[in-house]
Amino acid sequence: MVFIDCFGVTYTKSANKYIRILERASGGFWQENTCPSTGVGTDQSAWKHILPFFMRDYRVLRYDLVCAGSVNPDYFNFRRYTTLDAYVDDLVDILDALGVDRCAYVGHYVSAMIGILASIRCPELFTKLIFIGASPRFLNDVDYHGGFEQGEIERVFLAMEANYEAWVNGFAPLAVGANVLTAVRKFSRTSFNMRPNITLFVSRTIFNSDLRGVLGLVKVPCSIIQTARDMSVPMSVATYLKNHLGGRSTVHLLDIEGYLPHLSNTDLLAEVLRRALAR
Numbered sequence: 311m312v313f314i315d316c317f318g319v320t321y322t323k324s325a326n327k328y329i330r331i332l333e334r335a336s337g338g339f340w341q342e343n344t345c346p347s348t349g350v351g352t353d354q355s356a357w358k359h360i361l362p363f364f365m366r367d368y369r370v371l372r373y374d375l376v377c378a379g380s381v382n383p384d385y386f387n388f389r390r391y392t393t394l395d396a397y398v399d400d401l402v403d404i405l406d407a408l409g410v411d412r413c414a415y416v417g418h419y420v421s422a423m424i425g426i427l428a429s430i431r432c433p434e435l436f437t438k439l440i441f442i443g444a445s446p447r448f449l450n451d452v453d454y455h456g457g458f459e460q461g462e463i464e465r466v467f468l469a470m471e472a473n474y475e476a477w478v479n480g481f482a483p484l485a486v487g488a489n490v491l492t493a494v495r496k497f498s499r500t501s502f503n504m505r506p507n508i509t510l511f512v513s514r515t516i517f518n519s520d521l522r523g524v525l526g527l528v529k530v531p532c533s534i535i536q537t538a539r540d541m542s543v544p545m546s547v548a549t550y551l552k553n554h555l556g557g558r559s560t561v562h563l564l565d566i567e568g569y570l571p572h573l574s575n576t577d578l579l580a581e582v583l584r585r586a587l588a589r
Contacts, residue, residue, distance in 0.1 A: 377391070391511075401425075411435065439528070441535060444551060487570075536548035539567035540567070
């Protein structure tokens with residue numbers, strides 16, 4: 311299975327295209343490929359305490375989204391990454407470069423959306439999709455509760471522009487959603503590593519995205535992992551995904567708060583991931 315999370319990625323220019331090269335895991339054999347991918351504000355270090363649960367049984371491939379703070383910001387092309395499709399291109403290119411023809415994909419937050427689109431484009435690549443805090447649309451709409459009104463999001467963007475440091479310091483405890491200071495510090499560090507204008511640009515891309523109309527095209531089996539109290543993704547979104555995805559899907563509810571369980575509740579998330587991968 312392929313946990314795609316952004317590890318060991320280098321970016322080089324060739325024929326005006328960015329080529330991604332992942333470091334291969336060394337030693338041993340794996341029965342399956344697993345690919346974990348992170349959300350905005352985190353990087354591959356977010357999986358640090360999760361991966362030991364899976365390294366023995368799976369070949370784990372990780373990469374950072376090009377917007378992550380761990381990646382040279384000069385590689386971020388503002389003209390290219392105006393939609394999520396460019397991130398899908400990256401994912402498919404990486405799997406192709408590594409010769410991965412089948413994998414289980416684990417996507418957190420925006421990476422879940424990237425996985426949805428990738429599975430529609432290349433369903434043969436994925437044995438299953440596992441989402442953590444996934445949402446096809448974050449804005450409320452008629453008969454749909456995404457969690458945010460347009461005005462609320464615009465105020466968030468204004469706060470990010472006015473004082474990025476203050477915004478991160480205020481947002482990080484809310485995102486973690488639990489009194490886990492080490493998790494708050496980790497999320498704050500990786501958020502500060504991102505260039506503020508990139509964070510704002512990517513956030514606008516995410517909140518302007520709407521994947522509701524394509525969910526029925528997803529035929530790959532899906533596991534939806536959702537925390538009970540997530541400031542960004544209400545429980546109703548997990549139910550919406552289950553009801554509208556085109557293939558078999560299950561919802562795993564974690565009775566915790568926050569949208570970063572891989573930082574705040576490692577053991578619990580690892581157990582749920584293990585069950586989801588085994589299905």
